[in-house]
Amino acid sequence: MDLQSTLADRLNAAIDAKRDDLIALTQDLIRIPTLNPPGENYREICDLIDARLAARGFDTQLIRAEGSPGDSDQYPRWNVIARREGAHPGECVHFNSHIDVVDVGRGWTKDPFGGEVVDGKLYGRGACDMKGGLAASIIAAEAFIETVPDYAGAIEISGTADEESGGFGGVAYLAELGLFAPTRVQHVIIPEPLNKDRICLGHRGVWWAEIETFGEIAHGSMPFLGDCAVRHMGAVLEEMEESLFPALAAKRTDMPVVPEGAKQSTLNINSIHGGQSEILKPGTGLPSPVVPDSCRMIIDRRFLIEEDIDEVQAEITAVLEKVKSGRPKFDYSIREMHRVIPTMTERDAPVVETVTEAIRLTLGKEPSYVVSPGTYDQKHIDRIGKLKNCIAYGPGILDLAHKPDEYVGVDDMVDSAKVMALSLLRLLGPAA
């Protein structure tokens, strides 16, 4: 038996022995309700991670993303980043997890912040997305450090804020500080719940924009004296149904996006609003009868790696120009709100090859490679950090994220911790 296989067996045994510790750590993380919005208890959860990793020889830093969207003295955006140097020079492997969770919502039969374990499932808001993955990465690193104390390079673990609201007070902020620069970090694994046998290579792009149509205000009893912005928007919707939606559905990507329906371009209309608000504050009365002179629509366009952002914008302009040509008084504006370029790590990137081999050895099967329909923090690591060697890999079923009775399977956490530890062994351990 060669050295790598001996060490791999010892790592697996070390992680099996830490099963209760892994459960307890996940429960401790779930019991701190880090709801975002508004961004509660970030400091408390960072302190917990900080204390745990500092006790195991990590140098830790707490970083508040001052001035980021949502940051305030009431809801400060705290992040924790911990680094442990090895005995020899080498590469750095970074595990990044977001610490925030989404609103609980209705329909729970379990305590969302209880961390109850029933039939091998650990329940709670954030159990799969992604406190189970965070705990698995911590246990993997601890088992690796105990088993191979003289490893090369460095291990980093970060817990970051605000992923659910765009990551600006989290990974984006740390990346702006240079903490994900390729000179400092060479491999990034984000333990999002993609399932223990799947490697997520990237995500589709996003373009959010506000479209506004303009009209002219007049008395509601004499609409012919004004120009109704809502009717103009109706014409825009009609044109979208006619030409845009069929065109988007016809575009297919070669990216392995899951689920299948997301292999095409998509457009969602997030909101539409014209005229005065129907729900007025108590005591202010009903909306008055006026012809609306403005109607606004917010669109959420998800695009493919084969598409260009300029082309995505041009399609929307073309719809509006076509409507304009048939309606003499029609005018509009388009305002970009948010853009994320699609990203996909190469199939033969070192981190992909390493985790592939670790999945084969641990689970005895070939991994599948997927791309996420929505974005996650990889966008900031790619765009700001300029680091391409990044994947998402972690325990849990993506479909359970954000749902009532969210859970993570304990066996899945143990297995993915083994995959992560084995990946550390292959990247930072002694050569075979």
Ligand SMILES: [Zn+2]
């Ligand atoms: Zn997540």
